[in-house]
Amino acid sequence: MAQRVLLIVSGGIAAYKALELVRLLRGRDIAVRAVMTEAAGQFVTPLSLGVLTEDHVYGALFDLKDEREIGHIQLSRDADLIVVAPASADILAKMAAGIADDLATTLLLATDKPVLAVPAMNVRMWHHKATQRNLAQLREDGIHVMEPAVGAMACNEWGKGRLPEPVGILAEIERLLAEGPGAAEPHPLLTDTTRTINAPDLSEHNLFGRHVLVTAGPTHEPIDPVRYIANRSSGRQGFAIAAAAARVGARVTLVAGPVTLPTPPGVTRVDVETAREMAAAVEQALPADVAIMVAAVADWRATDEAAQKLKKDGSGKPAPLALTENPDILATLGQHPQRPTLLIGFAAETETIIDHAQAKRARKGADWIVANDVSGNVMGGDSNAIHLVTADGTETWPDMPKTAVAMRLIERIADALAGR
Numbered sequence: 173m174a175q176r177v178l179l180i181v182s183g184g185i186a187a188y189k190a191l192e193l194v195r196l197l198r199g200r201d202i203a204v205r206a207v208m209t210e211a212a213g214q215f216v217t218p219l220s221l222g223v224l225t226e227d228h229v230y231g232a233l234f235d236l237k238d239e240r241e242i243g244h245i246q247l248s249r250d251a252d253l254i255v256v257a258p259a260s261a262d263i264l265a266k267m268a269a270g271i272a273d274d275l276a277t278t279l280l281l282a283t284d285k286p287v288l289a290v291p292a293m294n295v296r297m298w299h300h301k302a303t304q305r306n307l308a309q310l311r312e313d314g315i316h317v318m319e320p321a322v323g324a325m326a327c328n329e330w331g332k333g334r335l336p337e338p339v340g341i342l343a344e345i346e347r348l349l350a351e352g353p354g355a356a357e358p359h360p361l362l363t364d365t366t367r368t369i370n371a372p373d374l375s376e377h378n379l380f381g382r383h384v385l386v387t388a389g390p391t392h393e394p395i396d397p398v399r400y401i402a403n404r405s406s407g408r409q410g411f412a413i414a415a416a417a418a419r420v421g422a423r424v425t426l427v428a429g430p431v432t433l434p435t436p437p438g439v440t441r442v443d444v445e446t447a448r449e450m451a452a453a454v455e456q457a458l459p460a461d462v463a464i465m466v467a468a469v470a471d472w473r474a475t476d477e478a479a480q481k482l483k484k485d486g487s488g489k490p491a492p493l494a495l496t497e498n499p500d501i502l503a504t505l506g507q508h509p510q511r512p513t514l515l516i517g518f519a520a521e522t523e524t525i526i527d528h529a530q531a532k533r534a535r536k537g538a539d540w541i542v543a544n545d546v547s548g549n550v551m552g553g554d555s556n557a558i559h560l561v562t563a564d565g566t567e568t569w570p571d572m573p574k575t576a577v578a579m580r581l582i583e584r585i586a587d588a589l590a591g592r
């Protein structure tokens with residue numbers, strides 16, 4: 173059966189590109205049903221969208237004829253994926269706040285399907301703190317958000333905020349559709365929000381007011397002014413853990429290596445570049461009740477950072493690169509006079525995962541090791557399958573979104589602190 177996309181077109185000059193997107197989707201045999209916000213009607217017509225989708229175009233919430241034919245709940249659940257393109261600053265704000273004051277936003281609140289938002293707006297609107305806060309919230313809620321393109325704006329300004337080219341949006345849609353219904357992050361209404369609804373009094377939570385220290389991302393170790401040693405860590409798992417801890421009322425310090433992720437709401441972030449800077453920032457943040465060391469810290473750094481860019485000397489021999497081992501932050505905390513009550517490390521392995529994780533737990537003096545197989549595309553990907561190695565043994569968790577791993581780990585930590 174053909175896959176189905178529900179395309180929500182919000183207002184903005186980029187709305188015309190939604191027509192090209194529909195054409196590309198139809199060319200790939202993907203069925204498209206379109207919903208327009210009132211503002212979108214200023215930029216494209218229902219007629220042109222209807223011709224291209226070969227379907228009725230939906231608009232007003234209280235259109236009795238539409239309600240008789242297809243209810244808005246059904247409309248939101250008939251599709252395999254909901255795509256908001258272009259997503260204006262206004263609709264992103266409404267999505268982040270859970271406002272449902274027209275058909276488009278009602279569908280977004282009622283759906284149980286994955287949602288992809290493709291923002292497009294003026295550069296200043298994009299960089300505004302309110303928009304960035306809303307985007308962080310949406311990502312935290314499991315909405316997939318594409319980065320806008322950089323370039324000239326319709327309003328004669330230049331910068332980030334342009335709608336990505338429709339072929340790029342098509343590629344992202346096909347990627348999400350290929351992941352299937354289980355793999356894409358489920359809509360927040362079905363996961364984390366329910367938890368919050370069930371446990372509104374956060375002061376009862378065992379992590380409320382506790383200090384949780386998290387490291388995340390890679391480190392960059394300079395070789396010369398333009399080159400560095402790095403790794404593929406995206407920082408997503410660490411950021412999701414910091415966000416989950418903040419959500420249950422913990423005081424969170426997130427020491428982040430060089431990543432482009434937004435700071436989760438309620439988290440104090442310290443940006444660092446090298447392993448030594450990360451070690452110093454962690455030391456500075458002590459004492460902590462819980463430390464979760466998720467960062468993929470570079471094991472080695474260049475012994476001497478060259479002051480000038482290294483040059484080829486014509487001999488065909490590469491410049492020598494001497495390496496020195498970096499401080500092990502996790503192991504240092506394991507021995508520290510202010511050792512956190514619960515010290516958790518991560519272990520990215522490509523073979524004999526559990527054996528290595530058990531050995532690492534003992535060697536580094538950690539209480540728990542969260543081990544994962546990084547031979548696939550875990551680094552940078554959306555989901556993670558982990559083994560939790562503790563003094564009591566090993567638990568294997570099924571593959572799930574990194575946000576779900578984070579929430580489950582935070583609940584386990586809260587239980588551990590309560591002695592359960």
Ligand code: C5P
Nearest residue numbers: 465466467469498499500501502517518
């Ligand atoms: O030894 P390995 O790098 O596999 O250990 C991974 C764990 O140790 C992770 O929790 C990582 O954050 C931490 N680590 C660290 N400092 C290092 C190397 C690793 O804190 N220099």
